[in-house]
Amino acid sequence: MTSNITAESPPHHPDVLKSSSDDRTLLVHGGRQPGRFSGMVNTPVHRGSTILASSLEEWERWKAPENGTSRYGRFGTPTTHSFQDLIAKLEGGHRSIVFPSGLSACTHTLLSFLQAGDHILMTDSVYGPVRSFATQVLKRFGIEVGFFDPLIGSGIGALIRPNTRVVYVESPGSWTFEVQDIPAIAEQAHRAKATVVMDNTWASPLFFKPFEHGVDVSIQAATKYIVGHSDAFLGVATGTRESWERLQKGSHDFGEIAGPDDIYLALRGLRSMDVRLARHWENGAVLAESLREHKLVHSVLHPALPEHPGHALWKRDFRGASGLFGVQLHRLEPHVIKALFDRLQLFGVGFSWGGFESLAVPSEESIPGSARTWPHAGKIIRIHAGLESAEDLVADMRQAFRHAATLV
Numbered sequence: 488m489t490s491n492i493t494a495e496s497p498p499h500h501p502d503v504l505k506s507s508s509d510d511r512t513l514l515v516h517g518g519r520q521p522g523r524f525s526g527m528v529n530t531p532v533h534r535g536s537t538i539l540a541s542s543l544e545e546w547e548r549w550k551a552p553e554n555g556t557s558r559y560g561r562f563g564t565p566t567t568h569s570f571q572d573l574i575a576k577l578e579g580g581h582r583s584i585v586f587p588s589g590l591s592a593c594t595h596t597l598l599s600f601l602q603a604g605d606h607i608l609m610t611d612s613v614y615g616p617v618r619s620f621a622t623q624v625l626k627r628f629g630i631e632v633g634f635f636d637p638l639i640g641s642g643i644g645a646l647i648r649p650n651t652r653v654v655y656v657e658s659p660g661s662w663t664f665e666v667q668d669i670p671a672i673a674e675q676a677h678r679a680k681a682t683v684v685m686d687n688t689w690a691s692p693l694f695f696k697p698f699e700h701g702v703d704v705s706i707q708a709a710t711k712y713i714v715g716h717s718d719a720f721l722g723v724a725t726g727t728r729e730s731w732e733r734l735q736k737g738s739h740d741f742g743e744i745a746g747p748d749d750i751y752l753a754l755r756g757l758r759s760m761d762v763r764l765a766r767h768w769e770n771g772a773v774l775a776e777s778l779r780e781h782k783l784v785h786s787v788l789h790p791a792l793p794e795h796p797g798h799a800l801w802k803r804d805f806r807g808a809s810g811l812f813g814v815q816l817h818r819l820e821p822h823v824i825k826a827l828f829d830r831l832q833l834f835g836v837g838f839s840w841g842g843f844e845s846l847a848v849p850s851e852e853s854i855p856g857s858a859r860t861w862p863h864a865g866k867i868i869r870i871h872a873g874l875e876s877a878e879d880l881v882a883d884m885r886q887a888f889r890h891a892a893t894l895v
């Protein structure tokens with residue numbers, strides 16, 4: 488019996504930080520209560536399905552709806568709650584719920600707010616697997632799916648139908664990097680009483696505060712910057728007070744559970760996220776600038792560059808840029824692209840991003856979309872700037888581009 492673990496925090500060790508606290512302080516002091524766990528700095532990994540009541544009276548007391556205590560491990564353990572509480576504060580929302588992957592957070596959020604006969608509007612720049620879920624699974628469940636041009640802004644009003652229940656945004660898109668006018672889109676959606684769901688993974692909770700811009704549910708693929716070390720899958724969705732009940736109940740009914748070790752890794756990742764993101768931002772911006780004049784490059788898709796079409800919106804709404812951006816190439820022969828990738832030494836060729844290490848992957852031949860046609864014929868190289876020295880990253884990219892250019 489671990490008598491020092493109780494449901495209530497002792498008064499001298501409360502987790503007192505409010506969402507108004509500075510993010511940096513919140514990242515260090517939020518989501519942990521050493522007084523509950525023998526003084527341990529970090530909330531330990533809790534494994535458990537069954538949670539025992541000490542008496543029948545306590546068992547009955549636990550049933551009271553206002554009682555925050557979990558009665559079964561599926562509702563979360565102290566590890567889960569520490570993580571969820573901290574994410575809710577960072578995003579600036581009411582409460583959060585974890586999922587075993589980012590994709591699972593996206594799909595279960597959608598299923599919480601949609602039913603047969605409803606219509607959803609989704610950005611054309613949406614994360615590919617979410618697009619596939621919408622066009623395959625949601626359609627099969629009798630939900631109409633429409634896509635919109637990410638640059639549509641308040642023009643989305645014309646696409647909203649009486650049965651439009653969800654407007655799904657992602658800004659910037661993780662291949663094409665269009666920045667969306669979220670407040671304008673949210674205003675139109677709310678006129679029709681539709682729920683605005685945002686995939687906020689690119690900015691992380693630090694660089695875009697979704698609830699200040701009209702979002703109702705914000706999703707993080709925590710696999711990316713929150714975990715930050717390419718070693719765990721996790722997703723988390725955060726709701727407003729109004730959207731929370733539907734999000735929580737709708738999602739929980741599917742029985743998805745995230746493992747305590749993965750949640751622990753995500754909590755641990757959060758502690759250093761502000762410091763990591765500052766470097767990702769700087770390295771990404773330096774790399775983006777170094778590539779913009781190259782003869783193989785049509786344009787660099789990075790919202791922090793002044794010539795990026797979304798730059799003004801990014802400056803208005805975002806507090807920073809992460810390390811993920813695109814390089815739109817001119818149309819090149821496959822052997823030139825192969826030569827470029829073969830030369831890279833510091834950039835791994837692989838999916839995902841948000842880890843400490845740099846990555847580069849080429850896009851498919853054509854960029855998917857049904858509401859807008861991507862205007863360029865060449866491939867995009869998607870770059871994730873890791874935490875290495877910016878000089879080394881620039882030198883590595885430059886030599887690979889220089890070599891590839893000799894083959895054109």
Ligand SMILES: *Cc1c(COP(=O)(O)O)cnc(C)c1O
Binds near residue numbers: 593686688710711720
């Ligand atoms: C990776 C990613 C997801 C999915 O996260 P997983 O943890 O890989 O399932 C969702 N949205 C965006 C924008 C992503 O980059």
